Structure formats: structure tokens, C-alpha cells
Amino acid sequence: MTEPCIIETNALSKSYGDVAALRGLTLQVPPGSICGFLGRNGAGKTTTIKVLLGMARPSSGQACVFGLHADAPEASVDIRRRTGFVAEEKALYGSMDVAGIIRFTAAFYPTWRRDLEQRYRQTFDLPLDRKVKDLSKGMRTKTALLLALCRGAELLVLDEPTSGLDPAAIEEVLQALVAHVSGEETTVFFSSHQIAEVDQIADRVAIIDRGQTVVQGALDDLRRRFQRIQLVFDDDAPDASFHAPGVERLRRKGRVLTILSSAGAEAVIEEARALNPISIDVAPVTLKEIFLETVATEN
DSSP states (O other), X not given: OOOOOSEEEEEEEEEETTEEEEEEEEXXXXXXXXXXXXXXXXXXXXXXXXXXXTSSOOSEEEEEETTEETTSXXXXXXXXXXXXXXXXXXXXXXXXXXXXXXXXXXXXXXXXXXHHXXXXXXXXXXXXXXXXXXXXXXXXXXXXXXXXXXXOXXXXXXXXTTTTOOHHHHHHHHHHHHHXXXXXXXXXXXXESXXXXXXHHOSEEXXXXXXXXXXXXXXXXXXXXXXXXEEEOSXXXXXXXXXXXXXXXXXXXXXXEEEEESSOSHHHHHHHGGGOOSEEEEEEOOHHHHHHHHSOOOO
């Protein structure tokens, strides 16, 4: 029996006046996964997070977290209680010092983990006596992550967690997330513009564009499914069309016809043989290429 998803949306839509931020978004995040949430600016990532946490109500459709309806007032309180959230702006009480904001936050969570607090204080090398307003952006990010990681949350929702960090700090944060998930049976859902970071730590990816899911699944499965097939001809490549399932893009350039498939290469190759190419090559596709090929270009 399949274990229920931690996050699940179905035909989720959200509009602000005449602006549609989400347009039928469908999303599944299974328990224990690290799910990277990718999309261009304005694709609907932050709106999705707000709906999941009960900070915005959907216009239509359904959003569930832990099997609870996110738009139900009592359920949304329970969702936030069981979730550690780090917003992109890393809003913290600037007048408190780091030790004080840790004590303040811990008092609200009976499940607060003192062992994890000690670990992340040391891992992140936090200056406990320094006021939050005087911290660098990197130190504010690490402080916000400690507050989220130590509360005993079943789900971590992170909105651009490494934004503005230097490469060393980014690596530190990413490795901390991987170690936390493996040791604490936590699920992580994080939005990012940094495809390399998602590729490094995520085992699942969801790509959205203009408020809709365009790709989602286990990263290893996506790497197997997406293939680039290159056909070379004696003369100019024919203006061909393909009926094989999963054909995402066709590009003709001189003697070369390139096909991007999201359903493997076999059916495309079988159909391509009728065109009599002089060579057929199949190459894997990176996550960056999947993103660039499946996200629409600006009009």
C-alpha cells in the first residue's frame, strides 16, 4: 500500500484580482523526500507555499498537508505546528541576540530538540551574543534554519534557503539539510532558482511554469525518462513530425534534427528510422536542460 503524500495538491488555483498566480497546480511530495521546487520568477512558487501553510486561501482546487486541508482554519494551525518554515526574507526579531531568539522560539515548541540545537549552533558557528540585526545575511539564514530544524518538525518548507549566501555557506546549509533528513525522518520541500543545488541534494523535483506543473517526479526517474535523440542526414534535415509519446521539442539545424523526449528514446528511434538518417545518437539530459526545455519562453 502506497504511503500517503505529505504534500498533495489537485487542480489548485489562486488569483489575486485579475492575476492568476496558480492555474490548476497538481503536486505530490512523498514522505521522507527532499523535493526541489523549481520555476522562474512569477511562476507561482511562493504563492504555492503560502497556500500550503494557510497563509493564503485557494480560489479553487485542493491543497493538503499531512492529509489535512490547508484552507481549513483548525487544520492550517496544525499544519504550521508540525512544519518548520523559513521564508526567503528570513524575518527575525532584530533586537534579540542569537541566544535570546533561540530561547524565545524553543519556549513555543514542546518538541524542541536541545541536542539538535547544540549540533547546529556548533555546525553553523553562530555568534550567540550578537544581535540578529547585526548578523550577516549568511548568519541570519543559518539562525533561521536552526530555529526550523530544532523544533521537531515533520516537514521543512524552505523558500530560497540559500539566497545571497557565499559558496562555502551554501555547501554548509545543503549538507546540513541532507544529514537532517537522513537522521530525523523529515520531509523537505524547498523552492530555489539554483538548479545545481536542487540537483545536488534533491531526490524529487517539481517544475512549475505560469502556475501549472510541467514536470514532477523522482529525479532518477526523470533522468531516465528524458533523452535527447539527434538524427543526422545527408542533406538538410526534413521538416518531420513525430507521433511517439513524450516528444517535447523538435529542432532542425542544417543536417541535424534533434528531438527531446520525456518518455525514453525507443519509440522515437523506431519512428525516426523511416526518415533514413545516416546516424542516430541518444544522450542523457541534465536537470538544467529539462528545466530550460520544459519552461516556456517569454512572449
